[in-house]
Amino acid sequence: xxxxxxxxxxxxxxxxxxxxxxxxxxxxxxxxxxxxxxxxxxxxxxxxxxxxxxxxxxxxxxxxxxxxxxxxxxxxxxxxxxxxxxxxxxxxxxxxxxxxxxxxxxxxxxxxxxxxxxxxxxxxxxxxxxxxxxxxxxxxxxxxxxxxxxxxxxxxxxxxxxxxxxxxxxxxxxxxxxxxxxxxxxxxxxxxxxxxxxxxxxxxxxxxxxxxxxxxxxxxxxxxxxxxxxxxxxxxxxxxxxxxxxxxxxxxxxxxxxxxxxxxxxxxxxxxxxxxxxxxxxxxxxxxxxxxxxxxxxxxxxxxxxxxxxxxxxxxxxxxxxxxxxxxxxxxxxxxxxxxxxxxxxxxxxxxxxxxxxxxxxxxxxxxxxxxxxxxxxxx
Numbered sequence: 001x002x003x004x005x006x007x008x009x010x011x012x013x014x015x016x017x018x019x020x021x022x023x024x025x026x027x028x029x030x031x032x033x034x035x036x037x038x039x040x041x042x043x044x045x046x047x048x049x050x051x052x053x054x055x056x057x058x059x060x061x062x063x064x065x066x067x068x069x070x071x072x073x074x075x076x077x078x079x080x081x082x083x084x085x086x087x088x089x090x091x092x093x094x095x096x097x098x099x100x101x102x103x104x105x106x107x108x109x110x111x112x113x114x115x116x117x118x119x120x121x122x123x124x125x126x127x128x129x130x131x132x133x134x135x136x137x138x139x140x141x142x143x144x145x146x147x148x149x150x151x152x153x154x155x156x157x158x159x160x161x162x163x164x165x166x167x168x169x170x171x172x173x174x175x176x177x178x179x180x181x182x183x184x185x186x187x188x189x190x191x192x193x194x195x196x197x198x199x200x201x202x203x204x205x206x207x208x209x210x211x212x213x214x215x216x217x218x219x220x221x222x223x224x225x226x227x228x229x230x231x232x233x234x235x236x237x238x239x240x241x242x243x244x245x246x247x248x249x250x251x252x253x254x255x256x257x258x259x260x261x262x263x264x265x266x267x268x269x270x271x272x273x274x275x276x277x278x279x280x281x282x283x284x285x286x287x288x289x290x291x292x293x294x295x296x297x298x299x300x301x302x303x304x305x306x307x308x309x310x311x312x313x314x315x316x317x318x319x320x321x322x323x324x325x326x327x328x329x330x331x332x333x334x335x336x337x338x339x340x341x342x343x344x345x346x347x348x349x350x351x352x353x354x355x356x357x358x359x360x361x362x363x364x365x366x367x368x369x370x371x372x373x374x375x376x377x378x379x380x
Contacts, residue, residue, distance in 0.1 A: 007143065008372065009225035010040035010056070011217065014047025014210050014263045015233030016192065016342030018308055020074040020350035022052050022231040024357025025302050027067050029229075032365045033372060038063040038136075041143035042223045044159075046209035046216070047263065049231075050147045050189035051124070054181060057145035057162075058129040060136035073127065074350045081123050082345045083115040083196070085320040093326070113197040114326070115343075120190065124183045133181055137164050145181060146219040148209025149188040152198055157212035159219040160185050169222050173212060176222055192342070193262075194255060210262035217270045221297065227371065230271070231357070232303035234264045252332020256339040271299055300371045305360050308353070312341040315349040 012022050033039055038060040045053025052070060059066025079085050093114065136142035144163035151158055157174035162181050169176040188199035188206035198205040210216075220228050249257070278296050281289050289295075316333075317324075319340060324333060332339035344350075361368060 006226035006375065007042060007224050008040050009042035009044060009220035009223065009228045010053070011220055011228050011230040011267075012043075012045040012049030012053050013216065013230070013233060013267050014049050014190075014208060016048055016259070017344045017346075017350060018233035018341060018353065019048030019052055020353040021233055021304055021308070021357040022049065023067065023070045023074050024354035024359075025231045025361040026052075026056070026357075027071060027354070028358045028361030028365075029368055029372075030064065030067060032361070032368050036062075036064055038141050039372060040229070041141075042146070042220055042225050043142070043144075044146040044148070044219050044223075045189070046148040046213065047190050047192070048233075050186050050209065053145060053147065054128060054130075054133075054186055057136060057142055058132040060142035061132070061139055071354065074354060075347055077345050077347070077350060079320055079323060079343070079345045080119060082120045083117045083343075084119060085323055087322040089116060090322040090326050114195045114330075115323075117187075117190070117196045121183060121187055124186055128183060128186070130181055130183070133162055137162070144223040146176070146223060147181065147185050147189050148213050148216070148219065149185065149191075149199075149201075149206040150209060150211035150213070151204050151206055153204040155212065157209070157214070158206070159213075159222075161219065161223065163223065166223060171215075171218070174215065174218065176219060192259065195343075208262065210266065214266055215270050215273075216267045217274055217297075217299075225297065226295070227298035227300075229368075229371065230267065230299065230301040232264055232267065232301055233308065234260060235304045235307050236268065237307065250331020252327055252330040252339050253336060255330070255332060256336060256342075259342055260338060271301060274299060298371065298374075300367065302357075302361055302364060302368075304353075304356060305363070306356060308341050309337040311349065311352055311356070312337040312344055315344060315346065315352070316340050318346040318348055319344055 043053045043057045055070050056066050133145055144161055144166060146159050146161040149158050159176040161176055161178055168178050184199055184201050188201055189209040191199050191207045193207050193211060198207050217228060274297060277294060281294060281296050327333040327339060
């Protein structure tokens with residue numbers, strides 16, 4: 001057997017405001033490993049995870065500074081920094097929606113989205129250090145950054161990636177495209193369907209990267225990862241069935257279920273699929289393994305130990321009043337708190353999520369240390 005230096009990948013799924021949890025986990029991992037060097041040459045992100053991934057990649061040469069910038073961002077962010085929260089803006093959205101339903105035949109068009117995230121674009125334009133990504137690549141402290149988006153025009157999952165030496169790839173309904181990252185790429189990945197407007201890149205409109213990505217681990221694998229650490233944004237504890245007939249799900253509740261699905265369900269399914277492949281490879285002799293063009297890839301997922309919806313319930317009233325009114329109108333307020341959990345960009349909530357992520361990672365410090373330090377073995 002030949003011992004190789006493994007390529008570590010960090011996978012950051014989406015989750016809206018839940019993305020703060022990832023910052024706490026990464027902060028703890030850097031402490032556990034006691035390193036100033038970037039331990040993740042390949043960094044992949046989707047939606048809010050794309051913001052975190054881009055910041056980390058741009059500071060790969062000084063990863064400690066990168067996590068400090070992320071922590072500052074998430075502990076000082078407000079809803080108004082991400083989307084317009086004014087009563088006038090929200091009222092116009094409500095009235096346009098009503099008008100489109102009642103007067104659509106007279107040419108009244110519905111709003112492009114529930115919320116206007118123009119403030120986020122301005123914030124990213126000011127805060128992201130995109131030229132530093134190329135510098136990190138040239139210095140060898142970063143191998144690749146990948147950001148997922150979904151094309152509304154071609155119905156494909158697109159992984160935009162920036163790397164020094166890596167060919168583009170294409171599979172059924174998904175492809176990897178090499179090009180320098182821009183604010184538009186990040187905005188496309190964060191464009192939650194129905195909630196935020198689509199983002200145009202070139203001649204196509206894109207939405208959130210989780211929409212079409214049925215194999216979320218594939219970008220890291222295409223970028224030559226040997227092991228992948230995933231930081232989820234949802235606990236996986238089973239939810240008890242109701243003891244009596246429940247109410248019909250509202251539009252807001254359905255929206256929350258959809259967000260849960262696109263951010264984590266495909267990720268969990270892909271992790272299970274990869275484990276099955278690993279198991280199959282372990283049963284094959286080395287020469288047979290070589291003929292499959294597959295390789296054993298280790299994975300570790302860190303996810304919230306507490307239901308994020310419970311954390312949301314404690315801080316929900318920090319959401320601006322006009323946004324609360326809008327969520328109440330569509331049935332997205334109270335009950336399961338799913339939709340507010342993605343939109344609650346306020347310090348009391350994000351700080352608690354960062355602390356939760358930090359404590360969850362520290363509770364697994366031995367597992368994390370072993371995962372990150374084990375050598376990669378391949379057949380010769």
